[in-house]
Amino acid sequence: MSEIDLNALFIIFCVALGTYSLRYMGLVFSNSLSNEGKVKIFLDYLPATLLLSLIAPAILKEGVLGFVATVFIAFCMYKTKSILASMVLGVVIVAIGRNFI
Amino acid sequence: MKNDFRNGFIANIPIGFSVAAYGSVCGMMSSQAGVEFYEMLLMNIFIFAGSSQMLMVEMWSDSLDVLGIILAAIMINLRYFLIGASLSSLFKKSTSKQKMAYMHLCADENWAVTIARAKKEAITPLFLFGGGVCLLLIWSASTSMGYVLGEFITDPSKYALDFAFVAIFTALTFNMYHDKNNLLPWLIAAFVAIISEHFIAGKFYIVLGALAGSFSAIYLHKDTLNE
Numbered sequence: 001m002s003e004i005d006l007n008a009l010f011i012i013f014c015v016a017l018g019t020y021s022l023r024y025m026g027l028v029f030s031n032s033l034s035n036e037g038k039v040k041i042f043l044d045y046l047p048a049t050l051l052l053s054l055i056a057p058a059i060l061k062e063g064v065l066g067f068v069a070t071v072f073i074a075f076c077m078y079k080t081k082s083i084l085a086s087m088v089l090g091v092v093i094v095a096i097g098r099n100f101i
Numbered sequence: 102m103k104n105d106f107r108n109g110f111i112a113n114i115p116i117g118f119s120v121a122a123y124g125s126v127c128g129m130m131s132s133q134a135g136v137e138f139y140e141m142l143l144m145n146i147f148i149f150a151g152s153s154q155m156l157m158v159e160m161w162s163d164s165l166d167v168l169g170i171i172l173a174a175i176m177i178n179l180r181y182f183l184i185g186a187s188l189s190s191l192f193k194k195s196t197s198k199q200k201m202a203y204m205h206l207c208a209d210e211n212w213a214v215t216i217a218r219a220k221k222e223a224i225t226p227l228f229l230f231g232g233g234v235c236l237l238l239i240w241s242a243s244t245s246m247g248y249v250l251g252e253f254i255t256d257p258s259k260y261a262l263d264f265a266f267v268a269i270f271t272a273l274t275f276n277m278y279h280d281k282n283n284l285l286p287w288l289i290a291a292f293v294a295i296i297s298e299h300f301i302a303g304k305f306y307i308v309l310g311a312l313a314g315s316f317s318a319i320y321l322h323k324d325t326l327n328e
Contacts, residue, residue: 026185053294053310090268
């Protein structure tokens with residue numbers, strides 16, 4: 001065990017504070033917005049578009065394999081509604097592809 | 102109502118398996134990057150956001166780039182502002198104290214599970230919090246296990262363990278598909294994310310893609326407002 005690294009603790013403290021503030025302020029700030037009309041459409045679409053923006057570049061970097069895995073995940077999700085099964089299928093496809101193709 | 106804590110806890114167990122898979126990868130990477138065990142636990146408890154922890158671990162080295170890591174991690178967590186905003190109707194009847202207490206353990210997974218459940222039945226923020234406690238336990242256990250195993254697995258990418266989080270989020274996204282109105286805004290979000298990831302350094306692409314997709318939805322579907 002090395003000495004306590006103050007830089008590391010400072011990083012963790014700042015990220016923790018920043019992340020908590022974002023969570024809390026998002027909730028409180030939106031309460032003052034009206035939850036009707038355009039705001040409602042915007043908030044309805046946020047979750048999925050946020051996740052999509054997170055994954056789209058990562059899938060693209062995986063190339064054809066990533067695309068194939070995505071199609072299978074979507075199909076598995078449609079059929080089974082199981083997030084776990086779909087995830088495992090996606091990981092297995094990429095693992096097989098990387099090792100054997 | 103009191104059962105909401107328990108229901109939330111239970112509802113997050115299935116997705117907990119994928120969190121465990123992701124957590125063990127994160128733990129493995131932590132031990133290999135030289136993150137101390139107690140530092141990892143502090144991140145688990147006080148940051149509690151897997152993708153930013155993963156990012157921090159990737160950037161970790163003997164001489165830490167303090168400002169770079171903080172900015173990158175907060176950038177990837179900017180989405181929590183939007184996630185918080187999307188929970189406003191769930192917290193409509195809550196006091197400030199409840200909001201402060203329950204929001205900390207709000208991660209992508211229990212948020213998605215909560216949003217999906219809230220569309221089907223009336224639930225309270227305790228459902229979100231119960232899920233958060235469930236995920237905190239699983240996340241801490243699996244990262245700890247991964248940390249110990251980390252010395253034995255030399256190449257996690259060989260088993261596509263790094264693809265686990267992409268696969269989880271892909272499944273979660275398709276779970277939110279409602280009707281074909283969704284398609285165009287979704288495509289716009291993905292397209293803008295890919296383009297900005299290519300041209301702009303850092304993690305801005307996540308927020309840019311989400312904003313582009315959601316604003317386009319307002320423009321494309323404003324006619325549904327008049328119904």
